[in-house]
Structures are given as C-alpha cells and as structure tokens.
Amino acid sequence: METKSFDHKVEESFNCELPGSSRSDNDSGGKNLPGAPVIEVINVKKSYTLGDMEVPILRDINLTVNEGEFLAIMGPSGSGKSTLMNLIGFLDRPTDGKIMIKGLDISELSDKEVARLRGLEIGFIFQTFNLIPRLTALENVELPTYANAREGVDTRKKAKELLNMVGLADRMHHKPGELSGGQSQRVAIARALINDPAILLADEPTGNLDSRTGCEILGMFTRLNKDGRTIVMITHDPEIAKYADRIVLVKDGIIQSNWSKLE
Numbered sequence: 001m002e003t004k005s006f007d008h009k010v011e012e013s014f015n016c017e018l019p020g021s022s023r024s025d026n027d028s029g030g031k032n033l034p035g036a037p038v039i040e041v042i043n044v045k046k047s048y049t050l051g052d053m054e055v056p057i058l059r060d061i062n063l064t065v066n067e068g069e070f071l072a073i074m075g076p077s078g079s080g081k082s083t084l085m086n087l088i089g090f091l092d093r094p095t096d097g098k099i100m101i102k103g104l105d106i107s108e109l110s111d112k113e114v115a116r117l118r119g120l121e122i123g124f125i126f127q128t129f130n131l132i133p134r135l136t137a138l139e140n141v142e143l144p145t146y147a148n149a150r151e152g153v154d155t156r157k158k159a160k161e162l163l164n165m166v167g168l169a170d171r172m173h174h175k176p177g178e179l180s181g182g183q184s185q186r187v188a189i190a191r192a193l194i195n196d197p198a199i200l201l202a203d204e205p206t207g208n209l210d211s212r213t214g215c216e217i218l219g220m221f222t223r224l225n226k227d228g229r230t231i232v233m234i235t236h237d238p239e240i241a242k243y244a245d246r247i248v249l250v251k252d253g254i255i256q257s258n259w260s261k262l263e
C-alpha cells in the first residue's frame, strides 16, 4: 500500500472537536463498501478456567469485517472487548468456533504460520503505546521486521518514510522517554504499518491522550482507512466510535447490537 504523507493540519481537514463532532450518521466517507470479508469470527466462544470453574467471557460471537471497513467495538468494562480483539489478532485462541483472516482458517495453521500471518497482516496499536524504552523511535518502528518482513522491502527506508508520514521526521532518534504521549502513539502507528498489514487493531488508542491529541490520532486513523486499511478499534467513547463505519456492542458475551452507516 502506498505511503502517503499526512498533512499536519489534521484537525482542519478532519474537523474533530472532541468531545462532540463526528462524521454524520450516514456519511460513508466517500467509500464504496463492503469489500470482501477480511475477518470472520464464526460461533466463537472463549472461557477462562478459574480454579475448578469455567468462566465464559464470550458466549457466541459472530462477526464479519469487510476489507476497508472501520469498525468500533464498544461495551462495558469487562465485557470481553480486549478478549475479542486478542482472538481476532490471534494472540489467543478461541475455546470454540473459528476465526478466518482473508479466508484462512487460523485453527488449521501451525504456530509458525500463525506468527507469520500476524506479523505481516495485522498491526497492533495499544492504549499504552507499548514501545521499547531503550530503542529509538526508528528502531521501535523497525522492530516487527526482525521477526517477519516482506521480501524486497528496505525496512530502514520504509521506517523513515512512516515516521515522516506521522510527522516525526525530526524525532527519529529520540527514545520513548523523550517523546510526548501523542508522539509515542504516532511511533506506535508507524510501527503497526511497517509490514503494510491489511488490518489495524487498536485497543483504546486515544485512551491515554488529551482530546486534541486524541483527535489527531483519530484523524490519522480515518485517513488510513480512507486509503483502504481495515481498522478495528475498541473504544469506550461513543463520540470516538461515531467515526467508524460500524459499531458493535459486546455485552454479556454476545454482540448485542451491530449498527452500520454503510448499509
């Protein structure tokens, strides 16, 4: 996917005033969706064992995310949003049911194949940024390529391009301790994009940021999505969720509502 530069007037083009403004309810952002299914969650259950007890967290989840879609996952604290995200990113396996990514059934792949698919097709963005403190911004962005990289890509060049894209060309050699929260999240976004993944999974990406900075990060997400990236984002904030094409509400282990502005 082409690496485009974000202009630094994100708020001007994005008109983000958190809390409050959003894309209007029927605004598809000029997109022509749906595309092909890229994530399929089929009859998925997840339980944890606590002592002798099996505690069901996700009881029966069915969800299809199409290529180029921007999906928000909402739900009360403890409802299983992160659990679902971890299953979609195959950081964890379901107790029952199936997860398909780009038509591939994850349960049929070896651990090595799963790790490679995750490394190439999924970019993770977390509330707490999860940068390695002793590495520079540039090294943090390059890090995923040590385990999995696309053939023929100059990763140093690509990492620099991505840091430039997120407006951090002058902070490449800074370590996370020398960066603000917003700058750290920009590094995390660049890192998530280094292998050009089809899917971005973001768990409360603006949760640790002030409104203005959160707005800038959200602006980047909408731009990435308009450029074709599929995004799944967990958020507590209904105002942030409104920027997605679709909002699913997870409650009591099932999807209680599934509201799309594209249908």
Ligand SMILES: Nc1ncnc2c1ncn2[C@@H]1O[C@H](COP(=O)(O)OP(=O)(O)OP(=O)(O)O)[C@@H](O)[C@H]1O
Binding pocket: 048, 049, 057, 075, 076, 077, 078, 079, 080, 081, 082, 083, 084
């Ligand atoms: N490894 C685990 N072992 C046992 N229970 C777990 C484990 N991981 C999560 N849980 C439990 O599963 C439930 C759902 O957790 P999860 O983190 O998915 O919720 P969430 O909706 O993301 O919550 P929040 O909005 O507070 O982040 C919680 O009750 C949690 O305690």
